[in-house]
Amino acid sequence: MSSSVFQNQSSHRISTHGVGSVLRSIFAYRISCVGFVxxxxxxxxxxxxxxxxxQDPNVQDLYHVLEGPSRRHLLGTDDVGRDLLSRVIYGARVSLLVGLISTAFSAIIGVFVGLIAGYKGGITDMIIMRITDTFMCIPGLILLLVMAAALGPGIHNIIIAITLLGWTGFARIVRGQVLIIRELPYIEAAHAAGASGFRIMFKHLLPNAMAPVIIAVSMTIGGSIMLESAAAFLGLGVQPPTPSWGEALRIGYSYLEIVPLFSIAPGLMITLAVLAFNFLGDGLRDALDPRLRGEGKKVE
Structure with a gap:
C-alpha cells in the first residue's frame, strides 16, 4: 500500500471499518460470494x-473393484472396492487441516520475522532478508519434496514442510508494510513519548500491517492445499488408508480409462478448493484495500 493510505493511526486499522462492514464488502462481489459458499x-x-x-471410507469390497457409478456407489469404487464418494468426502478433512494449520504457522512465523526485520532495519534487516531470499530462490515443489523425503511421509511432516515454505511470503509483506508505517508521525511520537520497542511493534505497527496479511492468508491456504495434494500424488503425503484427494488422484491415474471418476472427482475437489480460497482472497483484497474498492464486479 502507498503511504497515502496510512494518514493516521486510525485510518488503516481493520477494526475501524468493523467486521460487519468488511463482510458486506466481501459479499458485494460475486466472485467472493462464490468462494465463500x-x-x-x-x-x-x-x-x-x-x-x-x-459408507465407511476404509471398508474394502474385493467383489466390487473399480466399478463405475451405481445406486450403491454413486461415484464408483476404487482399486480395492472402497466407496469413492465417501473417500472424497473424508479427503476434505486432510486438505483443509493441512491448509489451515500450515498457513497459520507460516503466518505466525512470517509476521514475526517481517516485523523484526522492518522495525530493526540495518544489519538485522539485511541478514533476515537474505535468509528469506535464499528460501524463496529454491523452487517450492522441489524443496517440499526434499523435506518430505527427509522427514518421511505423514500429515505432521507435510505441515512442517509446507510451513517452512510459506513463511517467506508473509515476512516480505509485513516487512514492506512496517517500513512504510514506521516513518509516520504517530510512530515518531510514540518513540518520543518513551514507548518501548515491543509496544511500538505489537501495538502500533502490527495492527496496521495486518490487512495484506489477511488477504495473503486466504491465498496461501489454497496454495497449501495444492502442495499437500502434490506431495500425496507423489507418495510423500498422508499414507493409506487415510483418505486424501492427492492420494486418490495418484492411484486413480493408473485406472483413468477404466474408472475416470477415480481421478476426476478428487482432482475436481482440489481445483474447487484452491479456486474458492483465491476467490475469497480477491474479495478480501477489495474489502480491505481502499485503493481497490469499487473496481470489482458487484452483485447487482
Whole structure:
C-alpha cells in the first residue's frame, strides 16, 4: 500500500471499518460470494463427514473393484472396492487441516520475522532478508519434496514442510508494510513519548500491517492445499488408508480409462478448493484495500 493510505493511526486499522462492514464488502462481489459458499460447503463436508458419507471410507469390497457409478456407489469404487464418494468426502478433512494449520504457522512465523526485520532495519534487516531470499530462490515443489523425503511421509511432516515454505511470503509483506508505517508521525511520537520497542511493534505497527496479511492468508491456504495434494500424488503425503484427494488422484491415474471418476472427482475437489480460497482472497483484497474498492464486479 502507498503511504497515502496510512494518514493516521486510525485510518488503516481493520477494526475501524468493523467486521460487519468488511463482510458486506466481501459479499458485494460475486466472485467472493462464490468462494465463500464453496469454502462453507467444504467445511461442512469435513466436519460432518461421518454423517454425510454414505459408507465407511476404509471398508474394502474385493467383489466390487473399480466399478463405475451405481445406486450403491454413486461415484464408483476404487482399486480395492472402497466407496469413492465417501473417500472424497473424508479427503476434505486432510486438505483443509493441512491448509489451515500450515498457513497459520507460516503466518505466525512470517509476521514475526517481517516485523523484526522492518522495525530493526540495518544489519538485522539485511541478514533476515537474505535468509528469506535464499528460501524463496529454491523452487517450492522441489524443496517440499526434499523435506518430505527427509522427514518421511505423514500429515505432521507435510505441515512442517509446507510451513517452512510459506513463511517467506508473509515476512516480505509485513516487512514492506512496517517500513512504510514506521516513518509516520504517530510512530515518531510514540518513540518520543518513551514507548518501548515491543509496544511500538505489537501495538502500533502490527495492527496496521495486518490487512495484506489477511488477504495473503486466504491465498496461501489454497496454495497449501495444492502442495499437500502434490506431495500425496507423489507418495510423500498422508499414507493409506487415510483418505486424501492427492492420494486418490495418484492411484486413480493408473485406472483413468477404466474408472475416470477415480481421478476426476478428487482432482475436481482440489481445483474447487484452491479456486474458492483465491476467490475469497480477491474479495478480501477489495474489502480491505481502499485503493481497490469499487473496481470489482458487484452483485447487482
Amino acid at each position: 464453496i469454502i462453507l460447503m467444504l467445511v461442512i463436508m469435513a466436519v460432518f463427514a461421518p454423517s454425510i458419507a454414505p
